Amino acid sequence: MSDRPTPPAWRLPEGVNAALWHYAHAPRLADEEDDYFAGHPLFEADARALDARFTAPAPLVDLGCGTGRHALRFARRGFPVAAVDLSHAMLRKVRDKAQRDGLPMLCIEANLCRLGAFPDGMFSYALSMFSTLGMIRGRAARRVALAEACRLLRPGGRLALHAHNLWLNLRDPQGRAWLAQRLPQIVLDREDAGDRRMTYRGIPNMEVHLYRWRELKRELRDTGFLIDEVLPIDEVHAAPIAAPWLAQSWRAGGWLVFAHRPAASNRANQI
Numbered sequence: 001m002s003d004r005p006t007p008p009a010w011r012l013p014e015g016v017n018a019a020l021w022h023y024a025h026a027p028r029l030a031d032e033e034d035d036y037f038a039g040h041p042l043f044e045a046d047a048r049a050l051d052a053r054f055t056a057p058a059p060l061v062d063l064g065c066g067t068g069r070h071a072l073r074f075a076r077r078g079f080p081v082a083a084v085d086l087s088h089a090m091l092r093k094v095r096d097k098a099q100r101d102g103l104p105m106l107c108i109e110a111n112l113c114r115l116g117a118f119p120d121g122m123f124s125y126a127l128s129m130f131s132t133l134g135m136i137r138g139r140a141a142r143r144v145a146l147a148e149a150c151r152l153l154r155p156g157g158r159l160a161l162h163a164h165n166l167w168l169n170l171r172d173p174q175g176r177a178w179l180a181q182r183l184p185q186i187v188l189d190r191e192d193a194g195d196r197r198m199t200y201r202g203i204p205n206m207e208v209h210l211y212r213w214r215e216l217k218r219e220l221r222d223t224g225f226l227i228d229e230v231l232p233i234d235e236v237h238a239a240p241i242a243a244p245w246l247a248q249s250w251r252a253g254g255w256l257v258f259a260h261r262p263a264a265s266n267r268a269n270q271i
Contacts, residue, residue: 014113015141016086019205023087029201030089033067036201042162043069045238046129049231049256050160054079058124061152063112063145064132068094068105075103082106082123084115112136112145121154128161131254134209139191139219142209146223155263159225164254166194166210168235189215213249216257225259 006018016024023029037043050070054060057078062071065083067090075081075098083094083105091107098105108117113136126149136142149159166186169175178196179186185193194215200206220227232244235253
């Protein structure tokens with residue numbers, strides 16, 4: 001746990017609860033991050049997907065950068081990169097790595113709901129990977145974060161986002177029991193329907209919001225994005241699922257979504 005006291009609920013930043021505050025202020029997690037996720041299949045899959053689509057160097061912002069796996073890789077490819085995270089300890093790791101490798105890197109400690117340090121249209125690319133969006137507490141705050149990401153992009157600028165699928169819980173008994181408890185909230189489309197609580201790396205009561213595809217698509221559209229491409233991915237191997245046209249909303253473990261900020265308000269031809 002963090003050695004910093006938890007503020008009262010009314011003083012916590014927007015989209016942050018007590019557990020997420022502890023997560024962001026636990027230096028231990030930053031120290032363990034790279035070893036903990038070494039060889040994770042999703043980390044390899046999302047890197048391949050990003051590298052294949054974000055090819056021309058241009059300003060990029062990594063929203064929820066962690067210890068900088070994407071930020072540093074794009075900086076090595078010549079992209080001007082801004083790394084943003086709520087965790088001072090995570091950003092310290094990013095700075096140390098960037099300095100060691102001689103890479104320019106702008107590191108900003110900020111809440112993803114409040115990115116006023118950046119002007120409108122500053123970036124050509126934005127990343128929100130490894131369910132960073134799902135860690136933000138509350139639908140309203142998640143929408144604010146998406147709207148901020150859209151504001152930071154120039155017209156035509158592209159967002160890459162990863163989210164977990166609510167229905168992946170159908171695949172194990174514990175998950176099915178949790179879904180049965182949540183069914184009334186899911187049917188009523190309650191904003192907390194997909195909030196699943198767990199103990200994560202020693203932090204109790206951590207929550208991640210698990211999306212339904214219809215919900216995620218709506219949130220992106222309502223905050224100004226046009227969806228370009230969706231990669232439904234397997235929950236175990238993080239490879240694109242076979243026959244994605246067949247019930248991908250139920251079968252996928254999650255999605256890699258590529259979207260852009262339109263130049264105008266025309267929202268035709270969305271997926």
